[in-house]
Amino acid sequence: MTSKERILNKCAKAADGAFAMPELDDIAAVEYPDPLKQFCATSEAVGGKVVELADNQDINELVRSLFPEARRIASNLTEISIADTNPDLVENACELNGTDLGIIRGEFGVAENGCIWIPQTMKQRAVCFISENLVILLPRQNIVNNMHEAYKRISFNDYGYGTFISGPSKTADIAQVLVMGAQAARSVTVILI
Amino acid sequence: MSTFHSKSAKSFLKDEKYSSWHDKTFWSVRQKRDAMAEKLDEWEQLREKASRIKLHTLSHLDKYLEEFSGNAEKNGVKVHWAADAAEFNEIVFGILSSHGVKKLVKSKSMLTEECEMNPYLEARGIEVVETDLGERIIQLKGQKPSHIVMPAIHLNHDDVGELFERKGISDQPGNHDPSYLTYMARLSLRGEFLSADAGMTGANFGIAATGDIVVCTNEGNADMSTSLPKLQISAIGLEKIIPDYASLAVFQRMLCRAGTGQPSTTYTSHFRKARCEDGEMHIILVDNGRSDWLADPAHREILKCIRCGSCMNTCPVYRRSGGYSYSYFIPGPIGINLGMLRSARQHSGNLSACTLCRSCETVCPVKIGLAEQIYSWRQSLSGLGTFNRSKKLMSDAMSLVFNHQGLYDAATGAESVMNIVPRDWMPFGLRFPRKPFHKLVKEDDK
Structure with missing residues (x-):
C-alpha cells in the first residue's frame, strides 16, 4: 500500500462525517459608508502611501515626480513609458535585482485591510517583490469592503499565481521593533486611477 | 516537585529586566489583537464559523484531501504523501537531489521544524537558508524558535547585532539599531535568493476546491523564495486543508488579527502552478501523527489550530x-x-x-x-507513570483519609495523632485542625 492510500484509509476511518459545513453567507461582515476612504486610511496604517491621479494628469509624470531618483524602472504596462525593463522580456528573474521601481496593476482593493489583489500578469512575477519600491495602479472604483467580497471576486489566469499585497514588506523580528523593507519592496505607493 | x-x-x-520585557511585549501583542477584534462586530461570529468549518473539514478530511490533491494535480503540480517525518525528509531530498540542488531558500515552516528537515538535508550536502528574518537569526545562532510567529523573540537587538558582526553580515561594529540590522540582513539574504537553486514554503492553508497553497508572510520572503528559482516545494500538514475560498475568507480575516494584531499580513499569496514552463511545483502532504490524532475523539480538536x-x-x-x-x-x-x-x-x-x-x-x-x-x-x-511521586503519595494519603470517616476523625480530632508527627515528616509542615470541619459547622449551627 502506498503512503497516500494508507493516509487516506486512516483518515476515512477517523473522519466520521459528524459536522455539516456551516452557512457562511449569513456572516454580518463589516461594510463602510465610504469604502475608498476606508481603503486609503487602512493602506496608510499598514505603511503604504496612496496618491490620486488627477484628471488629465500624465501617469508617467506623476510617477517620475514621486520617484525622481529612480534609475531602473521595470513594468510591462503599456501606459508606462518611463520603464527601461520589461518583466515579460527578462529571461532570468534574477536580472530584475537592482530594480529601483516596479510598476504593476492591481485589480481591486479591500477596505478593511488595505489588501490589493495582484494576479500575475507578467512573465517574471519577481518584479512585484524584488523591486526596492513598488507602485500599484488601482482603479478607484474597484474597492470592496471585506475579504468575503474579495474572495468572491478573485480570478486566475494561466500563470496560476496571485497575491494580496497590503503595504510594504515589514518585520518586527529584531526586538519587536517594526521595520519597513524586510525581504521585498521597501515602499508601496498605490496610485488611484 | x-x-x-x-x-x-x-x-x-x-533576568528580571528581560523577563519583564518579555511579559509586557506579549501582553501588548494581546492588546493589539483585542483592538482588532473590537473593530469588528462580527468577530465572535467569525470565531464560531471558523471553528465549525474546521470541525466539518476534519470530519470529512479524506474527501477534502482527495479533492485538494486531485485539483493540484490538474494544475500540473506533483503531489507527494508522507506518512511520517522520515518519509517527508526523504521525499524532499529526492526532489532536490534529482535537480542537482545545492542551495535551498525557504520561508518559515513549523512543519519542517517538526520533521527536523534542515539537519537532514545539511547532512546530505544541501545548504538550507531560512529567509524569514527571525528564523534566519536563530539559524545563524544554532537555536530553535522560541515562538511560532516571533521565533527570535528571546534575543534583543544587541544579541542580534553581535551575531551579525560575527557572521560578517553587518559592517558597522556597535551599530545595533534594528533598522540597520534589518537592512543588512536584507542585503545578505538577497544574495542567498539570487544564488538558490530551489525555494521551499510551508502553507497556512490548502484550498480543496482549487488546489491552491496559500502562504501568509509580512516579509515577502515566501514570494522571494519562489519567484527566482524555478523549482518550488511546499510542505503542508494534512489539517491545513480547508474547503474553498468562502472558508479562506474567514480564516484570512482572523489569522493575523489574532496573531499579531494586524488587519492582514502584508502578503497573502496563492500558488497554483509551477512559475514557468521549465519549472516544477511540488506539494508534500504530511501526516506524521495527524491521522492518529484525528482518530482520537478526546483530542481531535487540536487539529483545528491555524498556528496564529x-x-x-x-x-x-x-x-x-x-x-x-x-x-x-x-x-x-x-x-x-x-x-x-x-x-x-x-x-x-x-x-x-x-x-x-x-x-x-x-x-x-x-x-x-x-x-x-x-x-x-x-x-x-x-x-x-510520569507523575510526580511525592505529589502522588500525598494525594493517595489524602484520598485514604478523606474517604474513611473514622480515619478522618482520628486525624482531625482534638487528640489528633497526626499532630504528634514531627513537623519535618509532613509535607510543607502540614498540621491538622483540632476539630474536623463538619464538627465546626455543627457547633456554629447551635
Whole structure:
C-alpha cells in the first residue's frame, strides 16, 4: 500500500462525517459608508502611501515626480513609458535585482485591510517583490469592503499565481521593533486611477 | 516537585529586566489583537464559523484531501504523501537531489521544524537558508524558535547585532539599531535568493476546491523564495486543508488579527502552478501523527489550530517563562497539547505550565478548548507513570483519609495523632485542625 492510500484509509476511518459545513453567507461582515476612504486610511496604517491621479494628469509624470531618483524602472504596462525593463522580456528573474521601481496593476482593493489583489500578469512575477519600491495602479472604483467580497471576486489566469499585497514588506523580528523593507519592496505607493 | 518547565522558568525569571520585557511585549501583542477584534462586530461570529468549518473539514478530511490533491494535480503540480517525518525528509531530498540542488531558500515552516528537515538535508550536502528574518537569526545562532510567529523573540537587538558582526553580515561594529540590522540582513539574504537553486514554503492553508497553497508572510520572503528559482516545494500538514475560498475568507480575516494584531499580513499569496514552463511545483502532504490524532475523539480538536500564536501571547505562564521552558518545540497552550499528542511520556512535564485561567480559550480564533484539553491530560497522568511521586503519595494519603470517616476523625480530632508527627515528616509542615470541619459547622449551627 502506498503512503497516500494508507493516509487516506486512516483518515476515512477517523473522519466520521459528524459536522455539516456551516452557512457562511449569513456572516454580518463589516461594510463602510465610504469604502475608498476606508481603503486609503487602512493602506496608510499598514505603511503604504496612496496618491490620486488627477484628471488629465500624465501617469508617467506623476510617477517620475514621486520617484525622481529612480534609475531602473521595470513594468510591462503599456501606459508606462518611463520603464527601461520589461518583466515579460527578462529571461532570468534574477536580472530584475537592482530594480529601483516596479510598476504593476492591481485589480481591486479591500477596505478593511488595505489588501490589493495582484494576479500575475507578467512573465517574471519577481518584479512585484524584488523591486526596492513598488507602485500599484488601482482603479478607484474597484474597492470592496471585506475579504468575503474579495474572495468572491478573485480570478486566475494561466500563470496560476496571485497575491494580496497590503503595504510594504515589514518585520518586527529584531526586538519587536517594526521595520519597513524586510525581504521585498521597501515602499508601496498605490496610485488611484 | 519540579517539572522541566518549572525549573527552566526559574532560570528564565532570573533576568528580571528581560523577563519583564518579555511579559509586557506579549501582553501588548494581546492588546493589539483585542483592538482588532473590537473593530469588528462580527468577530465572535467569525470565531464560531471558523471553528465549525474546521470541525466539518476534519470530519470529512479524506474527501477534502482527495479533492485538494486531485485539483493540484490538474494544475500540473506533483503531489507527494508522507506518512511520517522520515518519509517527508526523504521525499524532499529526492526532489532536490534529482535537480542537482545545492542551495535551498525557504520561508518559515513549523512543519519542517517538526520533521527536523534542515539537519537532514545539511547532512546530505544541501545548504538550507531560512529567509524569514527571525528564523534566519536563530539559524545563524544554532537555536530553535522560541515562538511560532516571533521565533527570535528571546534575543534583543544587541544579541542580534553581535551575531551579525560575527557572521560578517553587518559592517558597522556597535551599530545595533534594528533598522540597520534589518537592512543588512536584507542585503545578505538577497544574495542567498539570487544564488538558490530551489525555494521551499510551508502553507497556512490548502484550498480543496482549487488546489491552491496559500502562504501568509509580512516579509515577502515566501514570494522571494519562489519567484527566482524555478523549482518550488511546499510542505503542508494534512489539517491545513480547508474547503474553498468562502472558508479562506474567514480564516484570512482572523489569522493575523489574532496573531499579531494586524488587519492582514502584508502578503497573502496563492500558488497554483509551477512559475514557468521549465519549472516544477511540488506539494508534500504530511501526516506524521495527524491521522492518529484525528482518530482520537478526546483530542481531535487540536487539529483545528491555524498556528496564529495568540494562545502564547496571552498565556500568563508563557509570557513569564518563555518558549525555551517547554520541552516541545512549540510552546504555550497549543504546544503543551501538541507535545502530549506527539509523546505524552516525553512532554507531560509541560502540563504544569498552565493555571487553567482559560485566557487562551478566550482568544483562540478557532475556539479550541486548550485549557480543557490540558485538564483532561492531567487526569490521565498516573496512567503514564510520569507523575510526580511525592505529589502522588500525598494525594493517595489524602484520598485514604478523606474517604474513611473514622480515619478522618482520628486525624482531625482534638487528640489528633497526626499532630504528634514531627513537623519535618509532613509535607510543607502540614498540621491538622483540632476539630474536623463538619464538627465546626455543627457547633456554629447551635
